[in-house]
Amino acid sequence: MTRFDLTLNVGVDQTALSQGLKLPVKIDFGSVPHLLIAAPSGSGKTYLLTYLLAQLAKKPGRVLLADFKGIDFIELDGCTDYYRHTAVGNALNIAFDTLQERMHNPSPDSPPLFFVVDEWAGFLSLYPKKEQEELKQKMSALLMLGRGVGVFVIMALQRADANYITGRDNFGNALGLGRLSAESVRMMFPDDSDIIQPKSRGHGYLRTDGKALREIVVPQLRDIARAKRTILEKLGG
Numbered sequence: 149m150t151r152f153d154l155t156l157n158v159g160v161d162q163t164a165l166s167q168g169l170k171l172p173v174k175i176d177f178g179s180v181p182h183l184l185i186a187a188p189s190g191s192g193k194t195y196l197l198t199y200l201l202a203q204l205a206k207k208p209g210r211v212l213l214a215d216f217k218g219i220d221f222i223e224l225d226g227c228t229d230y231y232r233h234t235a236v237g238n239a240l241n242i243a244f245d246t247l248q249e250r251m252h253n254p255s256p257d258s259p260p261l262f263f264v265v266d267e268w269a270g271f272l273s274l275y276p277k278k279e280q281e282e283l284k285q286k287m288s289a290l291l292m293l294g295r296g297v298g299v300f301v302i303m304a305l306q307r308a309d310a311n312y313i314t315g316r317d318n319f320g321n322a323l324g325l326g327r328l329s330a331e332s333v334r335m336m337f338p339d340d341s342d343i344i345q346p347k348s349r350g351h352g353y354l355r356t357d358g359k360a361l362r363e364i365v366v367p368q369l370r371d372i373a374r375a376k377r378t379i380l381e382k383l384g385g
């Protein structure tokens with residue numbers, strides 16, 4: 149058991165909101181680890197990541213931000229724990245090495261490590277099949293074993309696709325925004341695929357293992373520049 153706070157707000161409950169009530173929807177990585185975010189281009193993945201990173205920045209622990217596109221978070225360039233383009237692989241290796249090290253020397257005092265990766269599929273597509281498999285295996289190990297040693301993954305991609313994720317069953321939380329492809333729906337919401345509707349930007353569904361599916365809305369950020377400054381400090385800027 150960890151003594152660290154591992155909860156994050158991912159949005160507000162759409163059903164409550166339609167009745168005028170702002171009910172935050174939280175996920176607790178301590179009980180249900182890792183988060184997969186899938187949404188077509190322009191549906192709000194990077195925006196949601198900014199919201200999550202700003203929260204992580206205020207908590208203990210280390211955050212590695214792996215940004216394949218390297219555009220939306222460009223102001224973080226130069227931060228120790230900001231990894232863009234092919235350097236996404238460096239962040240993956242740090243997370244994987246931390247996992248292995250902690251498995252050899254487990255301690256309840258290890259602060260959490262969050263590996264946050266935007267456009268994982270884009271990153272993988274740079275590599276030939278054999279290297280992709282190695283990268284996916286490392287990710288799979290993080291997903292399977294991370295929780296026990298305080299290592300967590302937050303991954304965003306455009307489509308949830310079996311070509312990019314092998315340990316998909318280990319994403320305890322899956323969040324889909326906008327108009328999801330049929331394949332994303334099948335992979336992320338296998339038990340609820342018949343009720344998933346196309347949504348607008350920033351709107352979607354959250355599956356948390358062991359809980360009922362929830363409709364959520366990602367809130368508008370009051371001050372993005374401030375959020376980014378907080379993130380910059382956290383990442384060693």
Ligand SMILES: Nc1ncnc2c1ncn2[C@@H]1O[C@H](COP(=O)(O)OP(=O)(O)OP(=O)(O)O)[C@@H](O)[C@H]1O
Nearest residue numbers: 187188189190191192193194195196350366367368
């Ligand atoms: N919840 C939201 N509330 C208000 N504006 C939002 C919200 N989500 C996204 N936006 C705005 O919509 C635009 C697209 O969002 P974002 O860049 O996060 O999409 P994306 O899914 O990351 O797209 P891509 O796949 O192209 O990277 C941005 O200008 C962002 O500011």
Ligand SMILES: [Mg+2]
Nearest residue numbers: 193194195220
């Ligand atoms: Mg994006």
